[in-house]
Amino acid sequence: MAIKNTIGREIPPTHPxxxxxxxxxxxxxxxxxxxxxALGVSRQTINELIREKRSLSPVMALRLSRLFKNSPQFWLNAQNARDLWESEQQYQEELKKIRPLNAA
Incomplete structure (x- = not known):
């Protein structure tokens, strides 16, 4: 059974x-x-990431988790939350047209 999340988020989740x-x-x-x-990537890659012009890739999540001794899932969860929020904002009107199905 799914738990409904009916409260919309007003501000975007924090970008990685x-x-x-x-x-x-x-x-x-x-x-x-x-x-x-330290990560073995270009300065441009880091600049684009910290200026929030680039999404965090799975490989970057692995690099950051190794460097900072945390999990790659920490980084991917942050990116996923941001991606879902942005998609919901962009496709809000289209998504409203979809009617949920009920099981028989």
Whole structure:
């Protein structure tokens, strides 16, 4: 049995780039350059991620989890929440037209 979530979220979930920028980079005293070097990716990739212009990929989730000793699921959950919210906002009118089915 599914639990209905009828309360719409007004503001978007936190983008993983914001989490990296505001929490991890400050706590570990990292710059975009030092973070990119530690992860083995380009500075452009990190800049786009922390400026919220890029989504977090599964490979990046693995890299970040290794670096910060947390789970890749932490990062993927943050990205998934953001993606679902943005999709719901973008397709809100289309989604309202779909009528749920009832089992026989």
């Amino acid at each position: 780039g914001e989490i990296i920028r505001e929490d991890f980079m400050q706590d570990y005293n990292l710059t975009a350059k030092t973070l990119s070097e």
